[in-house]
Amino acid sequence: MRPVKVGLLGLGTVGTGVVRIVEGHQEDLQTQVGSPIMIEKVLVQNKSKSRNISISPDKLTEDPWEIIRHPEIDVIVEVMGGIEHTKEYILEALSLGKHVVTANKDLMALHGAEILAKAQEHRCDVLYEASVAGGIPIIRTLVEGFSSDRITKIMGIVNGTTNYILTKMSQEGASYADVLKEAQELGYAEADPTSDVEGLDAARKMTILSTLGFRSNVALEDVSAQGISSVSKEDILYAKRLGYELKLLGIAERQDDQISVSVQPTMVKKSHPIASVNGVFNAVYVYGEAVGETMFYGAGAGELPTATSIVADLVAVVKNLKLGVNGKQGAVAYKEKKLKTDEQISSKYFLLLHVADRAGVLARITQVFADFEVSLESVLQQPNPSNPEAEIIIITHDASKAAIQKVLGEFKSLDVVHKVKSVYRVEG
Amino acid sequence: MRPVKVGLLGLGTVGTGVVRIVEGHQEDLQTQVGSPIMIEKVLVQNKSKSRNISISPDKLTEDPWEIIRHPEIDVIVEVMGGIEHTKEYILEALSLGKHVVTANKDLMALHGAEILAKAQEHRCDVLYEASVAGGIPIIRTLVEGFSSDRITKIMGIVNGTTNYILTKMSQEGASYADVLKEAQELGYAEADPTSDVEGLDAARKMTILSTLGFRSNVALEDVSAQGISSVSKEDILYAKRLGYELKLLGIAERQDDQISVSVQPTMVKKSHPIASVNGVFNAVYVYGEAVGETMFYGAGAGELPTATSIVADLVAVVKNLKLGVNGKQGAVAYKEKKLKTDEQISSKYFLLLHVADRAGVLARITQVFADFEVSLESVLQQPNPSNPEAEIIIITHDASKAAIQKVLGEFKSLDVVHKVKSVYRVEG
Structure with a gap:
């Protein structure tokens, strides 16, 4: 079989990880999928910038359309982030029959339904395991592992920055402002931390998880989000004294097909498995009617953990290519959405x-x-x-x-x- | 599409769970796979025995061959256990082009390679998610979720009986003999508990996990197994005093493509995520070169958790049937096996x-x-x-x-x- 050619949009931290894994594990990947996987073109902002990865300058381009419209590229891997432009590139790639692997939670939370419909129309795969909880294969787990069950609750620590801050506040009795500053110095928090600390990042991830877990199209505006910026060290002290840890939890619940999804700082009993998930780690706790309690734990971000999920998706796309069954994963959200009222939550x-x-x-x-x-x-x-x-x-x-x-x-x-x-x- | 017909071998605890889920979730399953899934025939030891599930007597048979050779049955679900007879049934079913879903760890640990080769030959699926860690989709995770990574360590609490015993010994300061007796009364331990308490059950599961994780055919005799029957309450007291919990761990390790697999009571630092997995719960900790630390937690046994995994496998087989791609999952164990010597472990x-x-x-x-x-x-x-x-x-x-x-x-x-x-x- 001819090599499968990949166009990579973005060569930041995660993009670099993707190149490292595809090149470093080439032999293993080839054995699994039956053909070489080649990174053909890479979109960068500045071709002449020096990088801590060796990549042939011919492969770099500053023009996204050179990749999107490249006749030999089979799969687009999108790790550039952003919403409007990125959506345009992905829709165009799909309409040209290219498959898409993306780590873009913002895009999938806001425009997932439209993108998946476009993919269906053109018989293309769109996979996005890396968009939630980095290296934890939680999307596969919800869609395939629990295909036979009825999930009634998903609770996630899906934002590493806020979990780092709350863990430090709990372990060291430090104030929110001091720990945020330290997290910014260490690179765990952005200069403008709003999206993380106000719970918006977590809300986007919960939109994706609840859509898959409950098989209904949950929209971002259905998710009520509250962040951690007003959590005081006294709150955490009281929580601990009463036998709780304070965690920023995304909580999606279903009861008689009515659902609610929210993100808020939550007091979690210390004996609950999610209470001891500390630092930048993520975890997703899933309760299914049949399976009962389960939890999935791992790194939520970072170059290689996130790239692991992206390349696993790439492997799945290439296996489908070989079998000629792309774009047939079927509808993920086939149930009518019924939101709980505040009286029912x-x-x-x-x-x-x-x-x-x-x-x-x-x-x-x-x-x-x-x-x-x-x-x-x-x-x-x-x-x-x-x-x-x-x-x-x-x-x-x-x-x-x-x-x-x-x-x-x-x-x-x-x-x-x-x-x-x-x-x-x-x-x- | 015509209904997919299933032959169920065994109607004990797990078999009953399979019937409950297939019937209770019929609408959801049908939406996902595009056709009804019908349980056509069920092998039982005694047709006239009373059961706590309503099933048409016409569907029951005491003759396995009536199911194996049934012309309309597409998929065999094997939950009867046992090795020699069961292997014969499964090999015959595969040679007749029937797909197989099994929960049989003993069979897969001992004869997995032969069964998978037969399946490959006849273009059939053999899926066995339920054979390890009940409701936790760990096989999918190793094969698909981490397809892009190089796993270097798998540590599992994969036997609920022994974890229950050790947890009780740790929490209550009780002796092994007393807790075993209590576990037997509660139905958590068999009348003859040898297979569980001597680590043989865990060794079988580690054979399966290490084969998949390291992509080499690990055999049961490659796994050194030691159980918990000589663990004293003093040992557990010392462990706790030094900051450890004593757990029966399956440990599979790889270094430069040399591997070792063992099962033994192990002192685990309390800060390690697997140290706080208590009672009958199972957990599998996986370390990958790229993804780093991950852990997967849930019920390791029981009617519905195990049935969840079986029916999820059934959904996967039926999806493959619809796409015409059964038996193409590819080789899982393509690497030469090199075992570490005792000098290298x-x-x-x-x-x-x-x-x-x-x-x-x-x-x-x-x-x-x-x-x-x-x-x-x-x-x-x-x-x-x-x-x-x-x-x-x-x-x-x-x-x-x-x-x-x-x-x-x-x-x-x-x-x-x-x-x-x-x-x-x-x-x-």
Whole structure:
């Protein structure tokens, strides 16, 4: 069989990893797929820039169309990132019958349905294992490994930057601002960290995972996202004291075919397997009706872990090419989407309140919960060490999101509640 | 497309789970594969036995050949267990062009190469995800998810019975005999627990995992196996005190294409992700040169978790049927097998010795290690509370298996060493 030719869009960290793996493991890959895999052309921003990988200058181009429209290129590997231009390139490549492997979570979260429909139309493969949780083969697991099961819950630590920050805050008692600064110096956080710390990156990944896990087209705007920028070291201290770790969790749930997807800092019981996932590692916990609890753990980012997933997708495309069965993976999202309302979304909550330190306050506060039919698992009142007021820590039983919002609304008009310091979802 | 017809060999726990999932998820499965999946015939030992599942009596048969040679059956699902007869049925089914899904680790560990060759010859699929770690899709992960990587280490807790026993011993300070008895009463351990507690079951699973991970035909006799029946509660107490958990680990390692595979009770540092896998849960930790550390966690056994994997394999076979590409998954084991010698197998070791309590003993003992060039990471001597002798606990640096055996041989002729109480491999 003639060599399979690949056009690589982007030669940053991950692109370099792809070149290294395709070249370093050429013999193994060839044995598996039955033909050589050659990187034919690589899109770069500046051909003359010096690089820490040796690649023939003939292969470099600054013109994306030279790759997209190259008559001999079979597969496009997209690791340049971005949305509008990248989407244009990918749609054009598909319409020319080229298969696509991409690591682009932003693109797949926003335009996945359109891209997959285009691929279907032209009998092309679009694979995107690397778009979520780097080296962990979670997309394959959801689509193939659990094809026979009905997944009811997906909880993911899918953003390494925020998990690094929360881990450091927990282990060293450091403040959010100090750890963010350190993470930026180490290259674990961007100069503008908004997308990571506000939960947007995680929301994009949860859009992809919930679409695959629940087989319904979940859109990014269906995912409510809250980040970690207002998490204080006191919150983490309280979490630990009560036997929890605070983690930024993406949570997708399904009940009677109604779904909800969210990203928020969450108190996770220490005995839950996801509570001990630390540092830049990612993990995805999946609960299926038949399989029960499972968890998949590994590096969520980085040159080689991400490239591993990309090249595994490339191997799958080339195997399909050999068998003549590209573009036949079938529809992934064939179920009608029904979103839960805030009345239907239910979980336990942790609340930390600063209140007036006088008789009858606790009774008034707990009455508010009772008025909205929220029952309480535990209540702790103690003096606030820094102010002449009391702190009340409450963990509720399962309550609807709507009911908690009503409780919080009511607290605003209650003069004895000086401040609702923190509200977190509780899991495990 | 006409319905795909399945012949089920066995209607025990797992077989019942397969019927439940195929019937309960029929609509979902049909949407995914494009045709109904029907269980046509089921082999049972006694047709008139009462069952906790409703199945038409016409479908039951006590004659395996009625299923194997049934002209309309496309796929055989084998969940009856056993080796010699089962192999005969499967080979005959393959030679008649029927595809096979099996949960039979014993059969695949002993005769996998022969069965896969027969399948290749007749262009049939043989899938066996359920044979290792129940509901965890670890075979798919090794073969497809990590197709682009070079796996260098696989460590597995792949036997739920022994993990349950060790967890209980660790958490409750109970003795092996007491916990085994309890596990037998709860149905977690067989009346004859030999295969589980002596590490044979785990060795079979490691044969399968290492063959796939290292792409070489590892045979069961290549796997050295040691079980947990001589683990004492003191061993576990010492492990915990030193910051370790004692786990029955299957360990497969590769270095410069030389491999070793073993099963043994192992002291695992508490910070290692596999150390906190408790109870009947299974987990497989995989280290790849590119992807780094990963771990896959879930239920290792049970009706529905195991059936999940079987039906996911069935979905894959039916998709291949639809595409006309069965039997083309390619060779999984194309590398020549080179086993490490005992001189090349290296790890850290824990030793607990009972020695004479007099001057110069420690010097003589540590001299033995020095003679065989084993260097020591830590040494602790303390009085033995129950005897007028001393206990010495040693953790070595990396040492070859051969060197440790020489050290142990030398201790036999050393009168100051009363007893080598325990020797364990150390990881993490």
